[in-house]
Structure formats: C-alpha cells, structure tokens
Amino acid sequence: MSFTFESLIPFAPELILVIAALTVMIIGLFMETSSKKLLGYFSIVALLASIAVIIAKGVYEVELTGLLAGSLTIDPMSQFFKLTFLLVSLLVVIASIKEFEEHSNQDEYYTLILLGTVGMMIVASAVDIVTMFIGFELASLSTYVLAGFNKNEPKNIEAAIKYFIIGAVSSTILLFGLSYLYGLSGGLTNIDELANFFSMNTELLISPMGIMALVMITAGFGFKMALVPFHMWAPDVYQGSPSVISALLAAGSKKMAFVAAFRVLLIAMIAMKVEIGILFAILAVVTMTLGNVVAVGQKSIKRMLAYSSIAQAGYIAMVFVVVTPEALTGGILYVMSHAFMKAGAFITVGAVCYVLLKQNSKAQDVDHIDNFAGLGKRSPFLAFSMLLFLFALAGIPPTAGFVSKFILFLAVLKADYLYLVVIAILNSALSLYYYARVVKYMYVLPPASDEKMSVPTPYVLAIVLAMIGVLAIGIVPEPFVEWAASAAEVLF
Amino acid sequence: MQSIYLSLILFLPLIGAALTFFIKPREIARVVALVFSVIPLFITALLLTTFKSGSGFHFEESYIWISNLGINYTLGVDGISMPLILLNAILCPLTIIYSWGEHKNANQYFALLMILQAGVFGVFMALDFFLFYIFWELTLIPLYFLISIWGGPNKDYAAIKFFIYTHVASLVMLLGIFALYFSTNLNTFYIPDLLGAFAGLDDVMKAAIFLSIFFGFMVKMPTVPFHTWLPDAHVEAPTAGSVLLAGVLLKMGGYGLFRVLLPMIQDMGTYQGQIITIMAFFGVLSILYGTFAALAQTDLKKMVAYSSVSHMGFVMLGAAAFNVMSVSGAMFQQFSHGLITAVLFMSVGVIQHNVHTRVISELGGLTKKMPKLSFIMMAGFMASLGLPLMCGFVAEFLVLTGTYLTMHVFALLAFLGIVATAGYHLWALQRAMFGSFNEKLGDIKDTVSYEWIPMGILVLLIIYFGVNPAPVLEIFQAASSVIPGVELI
Numbered sequence: 001m002s003f004t005f006e007s008l009i010p011f012a013p014e015l016i017l018v019i020a021a022l023t024v025m026i027i028g029l030f031m032e033t034s035s036k037k038l039l040g041y042f043s044i045v046a047l048l049a050s051i052a053v054i055i056a057k058g059v060y061e062v063e064l065t066g067l068l069a070g071s072l073t074i075d076p077m078s079q080f081f082k083l084t085f086l087l088v089s090l091l092v093v094i095a096s097i098k099e100f101e102e103h104s105n106q107d108e109y110y111t112l113i114l115l116g117t118v119g120m121m122i123v124a125s126a127v128d129i130v131t132m133f134i135g136f137e138l139a140s141l142s143t144y145v146l147a148g149f150n151k152n153e154p155k156n157i158e159a160a161i162k163y164f165i166i167g168a169v170s171s172t173i174l175l176f177g178l179s180y181l182y183g184l185s186g187g188l189t190n191i192d193e194l195a196n197f198f199s200m201n202t203e204l205l206i207s208p209m210g211i212m213a214l215v216m217i218t219a220g221f222g223f224k225m226a227l228v229p230f231h232m233w234a235p236d237v238y239q240g241s242p243s244v245i246s247a248l249l250a251a252g253s254k255k256m257a258f259v260a261a262f263r264v265l266l267i268a269m270i271a272m273k274v275e276i277g278i279l280f281a282i283l284a285v286v287t288m289t290l291g292n293v294v295a296v297g298q299k300s301i302k303r304m305l306a307y308s309s310i311a312q313a314g315y316i317a318m319v320f321v322v323v324t325p326e327a328l329t330g331g332i333l334y335v336m337s338h339a340f341m342k343a344g345a346f347i348t349v350g351a352v353c354y355v356l357l358k359q360n361s362k363a364q365d366v367d368h369i370d371n372f373a374g375l376g377k378r379s380p381f382l383a384f385s386m387l388l389f390l391f392a393l394a395g396i397p398p399t400a401g402f403v404s405k406f407i408l409f410l411a412v413l414k415a416d417y418l419y420l421v422v423i424a425i426l427n428s429a430l431s432l433y434y435y436a437r438v439v440k441y442m443y444v445l446p447p448a449s450d451e452k453m454s455v456p457t458p459y460v461l462a463i464v465l466a467m468i469g470v471l472a473i474g475i476v477p478e479p480f481v482e483w484a485a486s487a488a489e490v491l492f
Numbered sequence: 493m494q495s496i497y498l499s500l501i502l503f504l505p506l507i508g509a510a511l512t513f514f515i516k517p518r519e520i521a522r523v524v525a526l527v528f529s530v531i532p533l534f535i536t537a538l539l540l541t542t543f544k545s546g547s548g549f550h551f552e553e554s555y556i557w558i559s560n561l562g563i564n565y566t567l568g569v570d571g572i573s574m575p576l577i578l579l580n581a582i583l584c585p586l587t588i589i590y591s592w593g594e595h596k597n598a599n600q601y602f603a604l605l606m607i608l609q610a611g612v613f614g615v616f617m618a619l620d621f622f623l624f625y626i627f628w629e630l631t632l633i634p635l636y637f638l639i640s641i642w643g644g645p646n647k648d649y650a651a652i653k654f655f656i657y658t659h660v661a662s663l664v665m666l667l668g669i670f671a672l673y674f675s676t677n678l679n680t681f682y683i684p685d686l687l688g689a690f691a692g693l694d695d696v697m698k699a700a701i702f703l704s705i706f707f708g709f710m711v712k713m714p715t716v717p718f719h720t721w722l723p724d725a726h727v728e729a730p731t732a733g734s735v736l737l738a739g740v741l742l743k744m745g746g747y748g749l750f751r752v753l754l755p756m757i758q759d760m761g762t763y764q765g766q767i768i769t770i771m772a773f774f775g776v777l778s779i780l781y782g783t784f785a786a787l788a789q790t791d792l793k794k795m796v797a798y799s800s801v802s803h804m805g806f807v808m809l810g811a812a813a814f815n816v817m818s819v820s821g822a823m824f825q826q827f828s829h830g831l832i833t834a835v836l837f838m839s840v841g842v843i844q845h846n847v848h849t850r851v852i853s854e855l856g857g858l859t860k861k862m863p864k865l866s867f868i869m870m871a872g873f874m875a876s877l878g879l880p881l882m883c884g885f886v887a888e889f890l891v892l893t894g895t896y897l898t899m900h901v902f903a904l905l906a907f908l909g910i911v912a913t914a915g916y917h918l919w920a921l922q923r924a925m926f927g928s929f930n931e932k933l934g935d936i937k938d939t940v941s942y943e944w945i946p947m948g949i950l951v952l953l954i955i956y957f958g959v960n961p962a963p964v965l966e967i968f969q970a971a972s973s974v975i976p977g978v979e980l981i
Contacts, residue, residue, distance in 0.1 A: 396633065397626035406622070407561065413670045425667060429660045436636070436655055440648060444640045477558050485560060 007066040010074045013050040013082060014121050020046030021114035028107020036106045040097040043110040047090045047117075054083050059486050070190050071128035077332070077487035081124035081259045084336045087469065088252040088343050089117040095244045095347045095462035099354055100149075109149060113248065116142030120256040127191050129178045132260055133171075136224075140167050143253050147241040159240025163249075166223065166233040174220025180213035195267050214268075214276065221265065224257030227317055228287040231310050238306035243350025243367070246302060250309045251343035255335050258316060262328065266491050269323055280320035281420060288314025288427045296434045301349050302367045304434060305342065308393055311431060312338050315408060315424055322415040328488035330408030333480060337392070337400035337473050344466030345389040348382055351459035355379070359451055372438060374447025382455060383442040385463045390435040392470045395428050400473035407481065495551040497539055498567040501532040501577070502613045505584070509606035518598030525602035526588050529609055533581040540578065545571030546970030549619065549684075557622070562680040567617040571971025572750045572823065575964045576616050576743055579830045582953070583739045584609040586946035590838055591732045593942060596642060604634040605732055612740045616747060621669045621681040629662055631741055638733035639725060650728035657721040658711055665708025671701050683752065691759035699763045702756055706771075709753065712745030713804045715774045716781040726797035731841030734793070738800045738833040746807040746826045750975070754811060754819065758977025771812035772895075772902045778805030779909040787916040792843065792850040795920055796836045799876060802909060803829045803884075809906060810891035815979040818894025819972035821887055824965050828875075828883035828957060835872035835950045839865060842939045843924075849933075852920055857929030861936040864944050866925050871951045875958070877917040878910065882958035886965070898979070 008015060024039045031039070059076045063069075093113055100106045119139030126132035144167060148160025182189060184204050185197045204210050222230040234254075238246040269276065291311030298304035312334070319331035352375070353366040365371075376383040392399035395406075405428065413421045473480050508528020515521040543550055549568035557563045569577060587605060594601050611634070614627030632655055640651035673681060675697050676689035690698065711718045722742075726734050760767055782802025789795035803825065810822025842865050843858070844850050859866040875882040878889075888910070896903035939947075957964060972978055 391633070397629050402626070402629075403558075410561070410670055410673070413667075414674050421667065421670070425663045426660075429656065429663055432656055432659055433652070436652055440640060440652070443637065444648065444651075478556075481558055481560065 004066055007064065007068055010062050010064065011068075011072070011125075013053045013086070014118050016046055016050045016053070017114045017118045017121075021111045021118070024107055024114065025111040028111070031107065033102070033104045033106075037097060037101050039107050039110050040093060040100075043093050043114055044090065046114065047086055047093060051083065051086045051090065054079055054086065059483055071131040072122070072125045073127045074125065075487070075490045076483060077259070077262070077490045078125040080332060080336070080483055080487045081255070082121045084255060084339050085117055085120040085124065085252050088248060088255075088339050089113055091343050091347060091462045091466055092244050092248045092252075094458050094465070095247070095350060097458040098456040099242065099244055099350065103149075105149075109146070112142040112146050116146070116248070116253070120252055123256045124259050126260070127263065128189050129181070129191065129194070129264070130189050132264070133175060133178065136174075136256070136260065137171065139253055139256055140171065143245070143249060146245045146248065147237060149245065150242060155240040156242065159237045162233055162240075163237040170220050170223030170230070173216050173223070177213045177216030177220055180209055180216070184210060184213065191263060191267055195270075198268070217264065218276075218279070221257055221261040222283065224254070225261060225313050225317070226254060226310050227283050227313055228290045228310065231287070231291075234310055235303050235306040238309070238346075239300055239303040239367075243302065243346050243353055246305075247343040247346035247350070250306070250346060251339040254309070254313070255339060258313075258331075258335055262319070262331070262491065265320060266323060266328070269320070270492065277321045277323070280317060281417075284314050284317035284321060284420070285423050286314075287311070287317060288424060292427050292430045292434075295431070298434070299369050300365065300367050301369055301372065301438065302346070304369075304438075305345055305349070308431065308434075309338075309342055311427065312342075312393070314427075315405070318408065318412050318417070318420055318424065321420065322412050322417060324411060324415050325485070325488045325492045326411035326414060327408065328491065329481065329485045330404060330411045332484040332487050333473070333477075334404040334408055336480065336484070337404040337470070340466050340469035340473070341389050341392040341399075341401055344385065344463060344470060345393065347459065347462050347466065348386045348389060351455055351463065352379075352382055352453070354459070355453045355455065359449075359453075369438065369441055371448060372441045373445040375442040375453075377447050378449075378451065379453035379455060381460065382453065382463075385467055386442060387439055388467055388470060390438055392474070394432045394435045396432075398471070398474045400470045403474055403477045403481075494553040494555075496553065497535055498551050498553060498569065498617050501535050501581070502567070502610060502617060504528050504531050505606040505610040505613070509603040509610070512599050512606065513603040515599050518595070521599040521602055522588065522592060522594075525606060526585060529585045529588055529606055532609075532613070533585060536578050536581045539569075540574065543569075543574055543967075545574070545967040546974050550574075552619070557620075562678070562682075563622045564620050564680075564682065565623060566619040566682060567623075568619045569617060571967045573616040573747065575823070575827050575967055576740075576747055576830075577613060578964075579743070579827050580609060580612050580616065580740045583736065583830060583834055586834070586949060587732045587735050587739075589942055589946045590735070590841075593940070594732075601638070601642060601730075601732075604638050605736065607634040608638075608736055608741075612736075612744065615744045619683050621673070621683055621686065623681075624683070625662070625666060625669065628665075628744065629659070631744070632658060632662075635725075635729075635733060635737060635741065639729045642730040642733070643728040645728075646724075647728045650724040654721045654725040661708045661711035661718070665705050668701050668704030668708070671697070671704070675701070687752070687755045690756050695761040695763060698756070698760055699767070702753060702760065702767060705748070706753060709745040709748040710774065712748070713742055713778075713808065714745070714801065715805070715808055716778045716801060719778070719782075719801050722801060723794050723797045726800075726837075727791065727794050731837060731844070734797075734837040734841070735834045738797070738837060739830045742800065742804055743826045743830055746804065746811075746822070749808070749811050750819070750823060750972075754814075754975050754978070757814065768812050768814065772809055772899055775805050775807075775809030775812055776902050776905045776909075778802060778808060779906050780805075783909045783912045783916070787912055787919075790851055790853060792852055792855070792920065792924060793837070793840045795852070795916065796833070796840055799836070799913070799916075800829070800833055802913065803833070803876075805909075806888055806891045806906070809895055809902060812902075813891070813895040813898045814977070815894050815898055816969060816973050817897070818891050819975065819978055820965065820968040821890025821894055823968040823972060824883070824961065825887035825891060827964055827968075828887045828954070831950050831954050831957070832872060832875045832882075832884050835868065835947055835954070836876060838943065838947050838950075839869035839872055842943055846936055846939070847933055852924050855924040855930065855933075856927050858925045858936070860929050862938045865939040868939075868944060868947045868951055869925065870921065871954070872947075873917045873921050875951075875954045877914045880958075881955065883954050883961060884958075886958060886961045
C-alpha cells in the first residue's frame with residue numbers, strides 16, 4: 001500500500017481544519033491578546049471553507065484506494081454527519097468571539113475547537129474500530145480542555161474533571177469491549193469484516209466473552225450518548241461548562257457517539273441478527289422518560305436543557321430497536337435537527353448569561369430561570385429565538401423538531417412498535433410542560449430588572465444561523481430528508 | 493393550472509402578522525392588521541361567486557413537499573369548508589375592529605390574532621393530513637400567548653392547561669393519522685385518498701383509527717367530559733381571544749368530524765352501530781351538561797362558555813344522526829354559533845371593560861346606563877336561545893328534526909336541554925340587564941363605536957341568515973348529501 005496525495009482529496013474538509021488549527025496555534029503564540037480575535041475570524045473562514053466543500057459535493061460517495069481504504073470511508077452518512085458537526089462548530093465559534101474576546105488563551109481555544117471538530121469528522125468517516133477510537137479520543141481530549149476553559153471558575157473545573165474522568169472511563173470500557181471483538185475474530189478491525197466474520201460465527205457472540213464484549217460496547221456508547229443509566233455526567237457537565245461549549249458538547253460531540261453507534265451497533269445487529277432490540281427498547285424508554293421527568297423540576301436552564309438532551313437521545317435510541325432504513329433516516333435527521341435546536345438554545349442561554357454578567361459581574365447562577373423572567377421585554381430578540389428553539393425541541397410545527405419527530409415516530413410505528421410510539425408521544429407532551437414554563441417566564445412574568453439587554457453581534461449572528469437551520473428543516477425538509485435517507489441506505 | 497387564491501387567503505394574514513409585529517405605533521399597527529385581515533374576506537367573497545357545492549374540491553393547489561413520504565402541500569375547498577372559511581374571514585376583521593382600543597403591546601396582540609386567523613384558514617383548507625396537523629397545532633401557539641399575556645388573574649393556569657390538554661389530544665389524533673397512513677399503505681397523506689382506502693381495513697383497526705382521531709376532535713369541540721379546559725381558557729382569555737376561540741377554533745373540531753370521520757362511518761363494519769351511539773351519546777351529554785352547568789354559573793363569561801359547550805353538542809348530535817337534514821343542520825349550527833357566540837363574548841367583554849365585573853349578581857339594571865349594549869346583547873341572547881328568524885333557530889331546528897327521524901330518544905333528551913337553555917339566557921338577562929340599577933357600580937359609560945359596530949354587523953348577519961339561510965345552508969346541504977352513506981331525507 002502506498003501513500004498518494006490524491007487519496008487525501010476526499011478529505012479536503014478535514015485537512016483544511018487541521019491546517020487552520022495548526023496555523024492558529026502557531027500564529028497565536030506571537031499575537032497580542034487584543035488582536036487574537038482575528039484568529040476566531042480565521043477559524044470561521046476555515047470552517048466555512050470546509051462546509052462549502054461538503055455542500056458542493058452533496059450526497060457523495062467515493063471508493064477509497066490506498067492507505068486509507070478500509071479504515072475510513074466517504075459516503076452520504078459520513079458527509080451528513082460531518083456537515084452537522086461543522087455547522088455546530090461554526091455556530092459555536094461565531095458565538096465564542098464575543099464570549100472569549102478578552103481571554104488571553106483564546107488561540108488555544110480555537111485550535112481545540114477545530115481539532116475537536118476534526119476528531120468528530122474522523123469518527124463520522126471511520127469504518128475501522130481503531131480509527132474510530134482515535135477520532136473519539138481526539139475529539140474528547142479537546143473537549144475535556146474546553147469544558148474547563150475558564151480555569152478561574154470553580155464550576156468549570158468541576159465540570160471538566162467530571163467530564164474527563166467519566167469520559168476516560170467510558171472510553172476504556174468501550175476500548176476493552178472492542179478489544180474482545182478483535183481477539184474473538186482473530187485480529188480484525190474493519191467493521192464490515194467483523195460483521196461478516198461474526199455473521200458466520202454467531203456462536204462466538206453468545207460465548208461469555210462475546211456477551212461481555214457486546215455489553216461493554218453498549219455501555220461505552222451508552223456513556224457517550226448519555227443514555228440512562230449512563231447519563232449522570234451530562235447534566236453536571238452541561239451546566240458547569242461555558243454555555244457555548246455546552247452547545248458543542250450536546251450538539252456536536254454527543255452526536256459523534258450516535259454516528260459511531262449507528263455504524264458499529266446497527267451493522268453488528270443487522271449482520272449478526274442478534275436480538276438485543278429489547279435491551280435498547282428499555283434503554284430508550286427509560287432514557288426519554290427519566291430525562292423529561294427530571295427536566296420538569298430544574299431551575300437552571302442549562303441543566304434543564306441537559307435533561308431535555310438526554311430525553312431526545314432517548315427518542316433517537318429508538319432507532320436501535322427498530323433497525324429499519326426509515327427509522328434510521330428519522331434518527332439521522334433528528335441528529336441534525338437536534339444539533340441546530342440544542343446549539344441554538346445553549347447559545348441563546350450563553351448570550352443571556354453574557355449580558356447579565358456584563359451588567360453585574362458578581363451575579364451568581366446567571367442561568368437560573370428567574371433571570372429569564374420578562375426576557376420578552378428586556379430583549380425581544382433573545383426571547384423570540386429561545387421560544388423558537390424550545391418549541392422546536394417540543395416538536396411543534398413548523399420547525400425541524402416537528403419534522404424529525406414526525407418522520408422518526410412514523411417509522412417506529414411502521415415497524416409495529418406501537419407501545420414505543422405511544423410512550424414517546426406521551427413524553428413529548430410532558431416535555432411541552434417544562435419548555436412552556438420557560439416561555440411563560442420570558443413573556444408573562446414581569447422582568448427581573450428594567451435594564452434592556454443589548455446583544456453583541458456575534459451572538460446575534462450565531463443565533464440567527466441556528467434559527468435559519470431550525471426553520472429550513474421545518475419548512476423545506478425535502479433535501480434534508482433525501483440526504484438522510486441516502487445516508488441511511490449506506491448501512492442497509 | 494394551480495389556483496393561488498387559497499394560498500393568498502392563507503398567507504396574507506401571516507404576512508400581515510409579520511408586518512404588524514414590527515410596527516410599534518398602535519395606530520398604524522391596527523390599520524395594517526385590519527387591511528390584511530379584510531383582504532381575505534374579499535377574496536373569499538370572490539371565490540363564493542364561482543363556487544359550486546357538492547362537486548368535489550375547488551380551487552385546488554398541490555405542490556410536492558416531502559416526496560418519499562407522500563407529503564404534499566395540498567389545499568382545496570368544498571361545501572363543508574367554504575362557509576367556515578367565510579365565517580373565519582368575517583370574524584377576524586370584526587374582532588380586530590372590536591380590539592381597536594387595545595393599549596397593551598397592541599402590535600403583538602394584533603399579530604397573534606392574525607396568526608390565529610391564518611392557522612384556522614389552514615385547517616379548513618388543508619387536504620393533506622400532514623399540513624392539516626401543522627395548522628391544527630399552529631393555532632395553539634397564538635392563543636396560548638393571547639391568554640398568558642393579556643389574560644385575567646388566573647391566566648397561567650388556564651393557558652398551560654389549554655396548551656397541554658389540547659396538545660395531548662392532538663398527539664392522540666396524530667397516532668390515528670399514522671395508523672391510517674400505514675394501514676392504507678398508499679404512501680400518501682392526501683385525505684380523500686386515505687378515506688377512500690379506509691373501507692378495506694379490518695374492523696378493529698378501523699375502530700381504533702376512528703376513535704383516536706375522534707378523541708382529538710372531541711377535545712377541540714369540546715365534548716363533555718373533555719371540555720374542562722374550555723371554561724378556564726375562556727374566563728381568563730381576553731375578549732378577542734374568546735371570540736376567536738369560541739367562534740372559529742372550536743369549529744375546527746366540528747369541521748374534522750365532517751371532513752374526516754363522517755365519510756368513515758359507512759365503512760365502519762361491525763362497530764358502526766356502537767360508534768354512532770357513542771357520538772350521539774356524547775352529543776346529548778354535552779347539550780345537557782353544558783346547559784345545566786351554564787344555569788349554575790355566577791360569572792357571565794363562564795355561562796357563555798358553557799353555552800358554547802351545549803351548542804357544540806348539537807353539532808355532534810346532528811352528525812351522529814347521519815341524515816342530510818341533521819348533518820347539514822349541524823354544519824349550519826357551526827356557522828351560526830360562530831356568529832352568535834362572537835356577539836355574546838363581545839357583549840360580555842364590554843361589560844367587563846366598562847363595569848369591571850362579570851358576576852351576574854353584582855350587575856343589574858344595565859339597560860338604563862348602557863342602552864346600545866343592552867339592545868345588541870339582547871339580540872345576541874335571543875339568537876343564542878334559538879329565537880325563530882335568527883340563524884340559531886334554523887340550525888337547531890334542522891338538527892333536532894333530523895335527529896328525531898333516526899334516533900327519537902336522543903332527540904327528546906336534547907329537547908330538554910332547549911328548555912333549560914331558554915331559562916339560563918333569560919334569567920341572566922333579567923338579573924344583569926333589567927331590574928333596578930345597582931348604584932354601587934357607579935357611573936358607567938355605554939359601549940363605544942368600535943365595539944358596537946362589529947357587534948351590530950354580527951347581529952345583522954345573524955338575522956339575515958335566520959330569515960334567509962339558503963345561501964349558506966344550500967352549500968351545506970349539497971355537501972352533506974355527497975358524504976357516503978348519509979341518508980337523504
């Protein structure tokens with residue numbers, strides 16, 4: 001096998017980001033803090049270039065040859081997820097320009113975001129368990145640092161430490177499980193080859209070692225996807241991290257776990273015809289119910305969004321039960337919708353917190369729901385955008401949340417899982433309660449203070465982009481559904 | 493060749509809402525709102541001139557939306573929907589005129605009213621279930637805000653109860669729609685095609701689909717015992733919200749009954765009898781319960797709210813009786829109740845606004861201080877209790893006569909309700925408007941022109957359609973005679 005530069009061409013989006021990340025890192029060493037903002041703009045340009053390449057190719061598939069063949073792939077699924085990750089990073093970087101403009105290490109911040117995005121993109125493309133794991137670690141290590149980026153903020157540090165420990169342990173469990181597969185198969189790492197091998201040697205999987213491997217892999221992915229009972233880290237981390245990083249974690253890096261799980265678990269389930277659907281049915285039901293029930297009582301908006309994120313992961317996890325192309329289409333579309341809705345919501349909360357802290361630098365718990373009282377009067381823009389994101393999360397038309405829920409639930413029902421759909425629908429109704437409560441605070445209750453809130457332009461830009469995304473999928477779903485459908489075809 | 497009239501009617505209020513929302517001065521905002529809600533009325537009137545009921549869908553337009561699921565943007569009207577579109581087009585501008593004096597965030601208030609109008613138009617026009625569901629849900633959001641921002645003291649509870657109650661019901665309906673979509677296996681959400689394929693399903697499936705969709709409509713209408721959100725919502729809602737809620741939003745439930753469920757009944761198979769009985773039972777229950785609950789109310793607005801429950805019961809009963817006379821009567825009841833209840837809620841709104849109380853026992857002798865209001869309100873109450881020569885009488889007469897032909901017992905039970913209906917209307921009028929003036933109320937002004945003009949227009953319409961119901965009633969008769977299985981009497 002030889003290495004050629006031609007073989008790298010399909011990976012132009014990743015390469016652009018790697019080069020940009022290294023440039024930012026090196027130039028940043030020689031720059032004054034006051035001018036480091038330029039690096040943020042540079043990162044935006046790099047992300048835009050990368051997005052442009054992906055969109056220009058559209059639904060795109062190439063047969064890779066040479067060194068990368070067998071470990072990475074370019075197919076509609078990888079491209080769809082890469083686009084999602086890039087868009088989330090774009091939103092996060094735009095919003096960060098204001099949030100971190102006075103931070104002396106912001107060059108490192110942008111480097112880490114760009115590298116983390118590259119890691120997620122590698123996971124999206126990986127068809128080899130080792131490559132996938134490396135992508136996972138690249139993304140995770142970057143985000144561990146990002147979660148604790150405000151190192152003078154005890155909450156940030158706590159969040160980062162929790163995230164790091166849980167993340168490291170879950171990676172180990174996942175790796176341990178994968179190593180069993182490697183051992184059982186006599187040294188295979190390619191997912192397709194593994195699937196072929198085990199479909200011919202099913203008895204190996206019901207051996208104690210095989211079951212061990214499956215359980216560990218499921219648990220490892222369960223941690224990364226924050227499915228109940230592996231979810232405990234998520235609320236603490238999302239609440240403690242800077243809001244824009246919560247957006248990156250909930251909308252980006254958690255979704256990386258979904259694409260990996262789609263590739264490994266779904267292919268495994270299809271090829272081996274192993275009946276672990278019931279296990280995932282229980283996980284999905286418990287996850288969505290617990291997420292929604294606990295979210296009802298939250299006073300911190302970020303924590304509420306974290307639990308809502310857990311609940312949404314529960315909806316997506318129904319894909320592992322149903323295992324049909326239609327359900328996977330719904331799940332994949334849901335991932336992108338959720339990325340926009342959740343990133344938008346976290347960034348809006350971030351903007352509110354930023355402005356409140358500007359007005360009163362000693363304020364504590366700025367994301368407390370009381371601070372959102374009367375937001376409709378203090379900042380009509382932030383209130384309206386939050387309203388849109390919350391209604392989208394609740395699945396109210398005409399938003400992305402409605403279309404993706406509709407398609408996903410439709411597919412689950414088509415596969416005759418009536419009870420799952422009923423539970424999901426009841427959950428969806430329950431979720432409306434806590435989303436509507438925030439809306440009530442914003443529009444109905446009198447403002448906590450009469451001071452108007454002026455929102456910095458970068459935040460406005462990021463929020464508007466997320467709103468466009470949410471409405472575009474809601475109103476013109478056709479192109480997104482088509483892409484998601486061709487992405488789903490890859491695995492079947 | 494695609495028609496664009498329906499899209500125009502649908503989107504003009506939305507455009508108007510967007511404009512109104514950003515116009516701060518209320519003097520300009522309200523004019524913009526009025527202009528954009530009146531234009532649909534003109535277009536509707538124009539369409540009525542070329543409209544012919546009973547001959548399929550008119551002005552149909554269809555664009556592909558999500559092709560691999562068979563979802564299209566399809567609009568069209570027939571005799572069931574056309575008069576309701578007219579009703580909506582009449583009520584919204586009148587409501588906006590009535591709210592001319594609104595001071596609190598007037599631009600947002602008018603914008604929400606217009607979103608509501610657009611949502612209701614959408615429900616009446618959509619021929620694709622996906623689209624239908626979207627508009628069905630879209631109507632919740634503006635009303636939620638109308639109640640929770642401009643509402644009364646207990647608005648939080650009422651708004652959230654309304655939102656969640658009706659949302660859950662919509663989700664149950666959505667399950668029914670899913671089931672219909674899969675069991676027919678046509679890969680389309682086009683309502684007429686789905687209904688056409690309904691006959692081929694097995695009986696249990698048919699009953700399950702019917703009941704889950706029926707539940708969604710029952711909550712919306714609302715039918716006792718699923719009505720509890722309505723009195724709360726009405727009591728707390730601002731007057732314009734109540735007018736549109738009772739005037740057109742409840743009609744969406746009735747409309748669904750005629751559009752989706754009645755065509756299913758003929759094909760129901762073994763459960764047909766039970767289902768018709770269930771419908772008639774809930775209809776009569778609503779009539780009686782609504783009437784007697786209204787009799788017990790001390791709050792004038794709550795009394796009007798319960799009268800809505802009982803009047804919507806006639807819609808359900810007429811639909812269940814399943815002959816042309818009762819079904820077209822039920823459809824006409826929707827139209828006439830929309831006009832009448834608007835007058836009632838507007839009158840109560842004036843009392844609330846000028847007298848600052850709606851408690852019947854605290855009022856008294858208002859005729860002396862408010863002659864104009866008393867005149868209009870009396871006309872409204874007479875129409876509501878079913879006085880001949882007013883449109884409520886025509887509707888209820890047709891429903892009861894039609895029902896008597898096929899189900900005697902239920903018709904007789906409903907008659908009981910009529911007696912008590914006259915009772916609570918007259919009693920409330922007597923205590924609130926006549927008798928000696930309650931001096932504690934102080935100096936009271938009569939209604940102002942922007943309030944009595946829309947109310948007066950409504951009263952004129954009520955009398956016009958009471959004397960000459962033919963223009964609308966004939967449309968309904970033609971429409972109900974083409975519903976499969978409806979007996980021609």
